[in-house]
Amino acid sequence: MSAEPLLLAGVDIGSTHCKALLCDASGTVVARAQRRTPRGRDGHSHPADDVIAAGLGALADCVRAAGRSPEAVGLTGMAEAGVALDAAGRPLGPVQAWSDPTPGPYADRLSGTHGATALHRRTGVLPSAKVPLAKWCAMADLAPGTLARMRTWAGAADLVAHALTGHVGTDATFAQRTMAWDPARACWIPELLAEAGIGPERMPPVHRAGRPVGPVTAASAATTGLRPGAPVVVAGHDHLVGAWAAGVRGAGQVADSMGTAEAVLTVSAGAPDTVAAAGEGMSWGRHVDATHWITLAGMQASGALVEWFCDRFLGLPGTSGPERYAAFAQLIDTVPAAPTGLVVEPYLHGRSSPRPSPGAGLAIHGLRPAHGPAHLARALLEGAAHHARWMTDTQAVLAGLAPAAVTLLGGSTRIRAWTELKAAVSPWPTLLCGEPEAPGLGAAAWAGAALGLDPVTVCAPTTDLVPDPAAADAYRTHHRERFLPRVTATPPLNSPLNDVPNDIPRDVPNDKEHPA
Incomplete structure (x- = not known):
C-alpha cells in the first residue's frame, strides 16, 4: 500500500480574512478554510490575540478537513501591519493596520529630514503613514512607554509564526516594506531606526527564503492538530508570494493582483531606475526568491x-x-x-x-x-x-x-x-x-523549501x-x-522628485559589491 502524499500548509493573514489551505508537493489543494480577520473599534487596528486565533483557527480547520497534518507551514499576509512585542513575546497592544492615518505627520517629518526620494532610493519605498518606521516614530512620541518595553516588532504573519513556534523572524520582502531596510545590501539601516530611538537589535531576524523561523511547539500542535517539530516559514509579502505561485518569477513577467485595491508588479533581473520610480510613486525591492527584483505599483480603489x-x-x-x-x-x-x-x-x-x-x-x-x-x-x-x-x-x-x-x-x-x-x-x-488563494499556495511552496523541496514545482x-x-x-x-x-x-501633485538634488546618482549597488 503506497504512503499518503506529503502535505504542505499555506496561511495568508489578510486585512479582511485569514485564509489557509493544504496542498500536496505538486500544488494540488486538498483542503481550504478561512476566518474573518478581527478589526478594532477604531477601524485601523486588529486585536492581536484575535488575529492569532483567526489564523490558527483557519489552519486547524484545514487539518481537520484533511484528516492529517502537513509536514511544514508557510505564512504570508499584509505587509505593513504589525505590533510591538515585549521581552516575553507578548503583544504590547493591537496590530496596527497599514491603513492607520496616525503616523502621517511622522512620515512627513522623515520626508523633511531625509528627502522622500533619497529615502526611496535607499529603502525602495516612499514615506507614508503606513510604513512601520513612521509607526515607530509615532510610538516614540505618543507612547514612549510602549516603545521602551518593545523588545522586537512582529508583522501580522510574523505574529502567527511566533504563536506557532515561540520564535520571532521575518522575510526580506516584509522587511523592505518598513522603510528601515536596505534591499540592495540586505540589512537594517541604523540611522533611520535612530529616528525612532531604536536600533537594529530590536528588529526581527530576517531569514533567507525558505528558511524556517522555528518548529511547531508541542503546545501549538495540541491546539491546531499540527505535528510537533514541523518547520514554520515566513514566506513574505502576500502580493509577491501570490505572484510567485501564479508563475510570475522571471524577468519580464508581470502580476496584476486584483482585489479591493490593486497591485501591479514587474519582475526584473536588476533593480529599476530608482529615481524615476520615486517620481512615479512606485516601490522596488527583492522578489521572494531573493534573486530577482520587483517594481510595485498600487491603485487604491479597484x-x-x-x-x-x-x-x-x-x-x-x-x-x-x-x-x-x-x-x-x-x-x-x-x-x-x-x-x-x-x-x-x-x-x-x-x-x-x-x-x-x-x-x-x-x-x-x-x-x-x-x-x-x-x-x-x-x-x-x-x-x-x-x-x-x-x-x-x-x-x-x-x-x-x-x-x-x-x-x-x-x-x-x-x-x-x-x-x-x-x-x-x-x-x-x-x-x-x-487558484483563488494564490498567496496561500505560494506560502505552502516556500514551506516545502524547508523540507528540501523545490518551490518552483508548485505553480497554480x-x-x-x-x-x-x-x-x-x-x-x-x-x-x-x-x-x-x-x-x-x-x-x-506633490511629486517626490521636488525634494531631490539633481546630483543624486541613479545607480543601485550591484550584487557583486553587496551580496543580498
Whole structure:
C-alpha cells in the first residue's frame, strides 16, 4: 500500500480574512478554510490575540478537513501591519493596520529630514503613514512607554509564526516594506531606526527564503492538530508570494493582483531606475526568491469601485461580497462587450501611481442621455483596466524591458467581463490564474523549501485570455487616444522628485559589491 502524499500548509493573514489551505508537493489543494480577520473599534487596528486565533483557527480547520497534518507551514499576509512585542513575546497592544492615518505627520517629518526620494532610493519605498518606521516614530512620541518595553516588532504573519513556534523572524520582502531596510545590501539601516530611538537589535531576524523561523511547539500542535517539530516559514509579502505561485518569477513577467485595491508588479533581473520610480510613486525591492527584483505599483480603489457602485446604484449596502458581485456582473452583461465611449478616471481615493496625484478624484467624461447604470458600471471597469495597463507600461520603462505576459489573480477576477477587458486593453499575452488563494499556495511552496523541496514545482494553473480582435483594436485605440491624454493632462501633485538634488546618482549597488 503506497504512503499518503506529503502535505504542505499555506496561511495568508489578510486585512479582511485569514485564509489557509493544504496542498500536496505538486500544488494540488486538498483542503481550504478561512476566518474573518478581527478589526478594532477604531477601524485601523486588529486585536492581536484575535488575529492569532483567526489564523490558527483557519489552519486547524484545514487539518481537520484533511484528516492529517502537513509536514511544514508557510505564512504570508499584509505587509505593513504589525505590533510591538515585549521581552516575553507578548503583544504590547493591537496590530496596527497599514491603513492607520496616525503616523502621517511622522512620515512627513522623515520626508523633511531625509528627502522622500533619497529615502526611496535607499529603502525602495516612499514615506507614508503606513510604513512601520513612521509607526515607530509615532510610538516614540505618543507612547514612549510602549516603545521602551518593545523588545522586537512582529508583522501580522510574523505574529502567527511566533504563536506557532515561540520564535520571532521575518522575510526580506516584509522587511523592505518598513522603510528601515536596505534591499540592495540586505540589512537594517541604523540611522533611520535612530529616528525612532531604536536600533537594529530590536528588529526581527530576517531569514533567507525558505528558511524556517522555528518548529511547531508541542503546545501549538495540541491546539491546531499540527505535528510537533514541523518547520514554520515566513514566506513574505502576500502580493509577491501570490505572484510567485501564479508563475510570475522571471524577468519580464508581470502580476496584476486584483482585489479591493490593486497591485501591479514587474519582475526584473536588476533593480529599476530608482529615481524615476520615486517620481512615479512606485516601490522596488527583492522578489521572494531573493534573486530577482520587483517594481510595485498600487491603485487604491479597484474592487472598491465595484463596492461604491453597488452601494450607490444597486441598493445593496450590507449584502455579502459574492451576492454584490453577482448582481454587478449581471448588470454589465446587459450591455455590449465593447467600449462604452466613456472615459473614467478611476481615482476614488486619489492616484498613488503613476504620476502621483493625491487630489485626483473619480471623474466620468462623455456621459450622454443614452447611457444608463449598466454603461456606468462597465465604464468603471474600463477605467480600472486602462489604469492597470498604464501602471504596467510605466513599469516596463522603469525596468527596461517589455512585459512577456501579465497574469491576473485575486478576488476580482471572478468578474469575467473585467478579465476580458484587461486582455482587450493590453497588447501583451494575458493569463488568468486559476487558484483563488494564490498567496496561500505560494506560502505552502516556500514551506516545502524547508523540507528540501523545490518551490518552483508548485505553480497554480493559468489559462490564456484571447480577446476579440475588433474589441482589442477599439480598446487599445481608446487607451492611446482618449484615456492617456485625459489622465496625463494635469501635472502630478506633490511629486517626490521636488525634494531631490539633481546630483543624486541613479545607480543601485550591484550584487557583486553587496551580496543580498
